[in-house]
Amino acid sequence: MFELEKISKSFNELTALADVNLKIAKEHTTVFIGPSGCGKSTLIRVLMGLIEPDHGVVHYEGVPVNADSAMLLRRRMGYVTQGGGLFPHLTAWRNIALMAQYLGRSKDDIRNRVNELLALTNLSPDVLNRYPTQLSGGQRQRVALARALMLDPTVLMLDEPFGALDPIVRYQLQTDLRDIFRGLGKTVVMVTHDIGEAGFFGDHIVLLREGGIVQQGSIHDFVHRPSDPFVEHFISAQRTLLDSLEGGT
Ligand SMILES: Nc1ncnc2c1ncn2[C@@H]1O[C@H](COP(=O)(O)OP(=O)(O)OP(=O)(O)O)[C@@H](O)[C@H]1O
Numbered sequence: 001m002f003e004l005e006k007i008s009k010s011f012n013e014l015t016a017l018a019d020v021n022l023k024i025a026k027e028h029t030t031v032f033i034g035p036s037g038c039g040k041s042t043l044i045r046v047l048m049g050l051i052e053p054d055h056g057v058v059h060y061e062g063v064p065v066n067a068d069s070a071m072l073l074r075r076r077m078g079y080v081t082q083g084g085g086l087f088p089h090l091t092a093w094r095n096i097a098l099m100a101q102y103l104g105r106s107k108d109d110i111r112n113r114v115n116e117l118l119a120l121t122n123l124s125p126d127v128l129n130r131y132p133t134q135l136s137g138g139q140r141q142r143v144a145l146a147r148a149l150m151l152d153p154t155v156l157m158l159d160e161p162f163g164a165l166d167p168i169v170r171y172q173l174q175t176d177l178r179d180i181f182r183g184l185g186k187t188v189v190m191v192t193h194d195i196g197e198a199g200f201f202g203d204h205i206v207l208l209r210e211g212g213i214v215q216q217g218s219i220h221d222f223v224h225r226p227s228d229p230f231v232e233h234f235i236s237a238q239r240t241l242l243d244s245l246e247g248g249t
């Protein structure tokens with residue numbers, strides 16, 4: 001669905017992406033993982049045409065993503081930015097419904113869809129009239145997810161969408177969403193710091209380091225065939241805390 005060819009992007013002296021070649025399969029979930037600052041969010045923005053790369057081309061279903069095509073392509077993509085990115089001066093309801101209203105959808109359609117999304121994201125209707133500052137972090141994140149799903153997009157871009165959720169809600173939403181992605185055949189690109197989450201969602205996992213791809217494949221590949229010591233270290237670092245707790249009891 002996406003094909004990236006030799007994508008590079010620098011911010012002043014800093015190289016955020018260096019010569020990235022990548023294919024993202026339709027109707028699968030691809031997960032970007034890697035240390036803070038390795039270029040995950042930048043890569044998502046390049047995919048959506050929000051950042052123009054210095055070099056290289058992104059193709060979406062064969063169409064080059066550029067200033068001309070980006071606006072139209074973005075309508076097919078739902079995006080949850082890192083931290084949610086809700087408009088602070090709009091209520092939850094307005095945040096979720098904004099694009100649908102802009103596109104002239106009927107009131108009934110909008111109301112029905114919002115109700116579906118409330119059920120899906122496990123949000124109570126009384127949050128709808130509140131502003132983002134009046135919501136908990138987890139509620140904000142679910143409102144951001146509902147907003148991204150509002151237009152039933154073909155592609156979902158989720159930049160650390162579960163960060164502020166407590167473990168139980170997180171688990172519920174993770175399982176619900178995975179079923180939705182699979183059931184509806186969504187193409188999903190997700191960023192996470194959590195290798196467990198990467199394995200849970202990712203048909204394909206891409207590990208980045210300093211703007212380049214270190215390894216890509218299934219969770220099985222990462223655990224059993226790490227391509228170099230960095231990969232091994234990245235995976236074992238996340239297991240150490242848990243293992244040490246279990247070992248200590
Ligand atoms: N608009 C910008 N201007 C300058 N530097 C930027 C900009 N956006 C990103 N960077 C830098 O590019 C690098 C990659 O940033 P990016 O946000 O893609 O990292 P990330 O992998 O998403 O990190 P995190 O896990 O912390 O969210 C970082 O060093 C960051 O400081």
Ligand SMILES: [Mg+2]
Nearest residue numbers: 040041042082
């Ligand atoms: Mg990021």
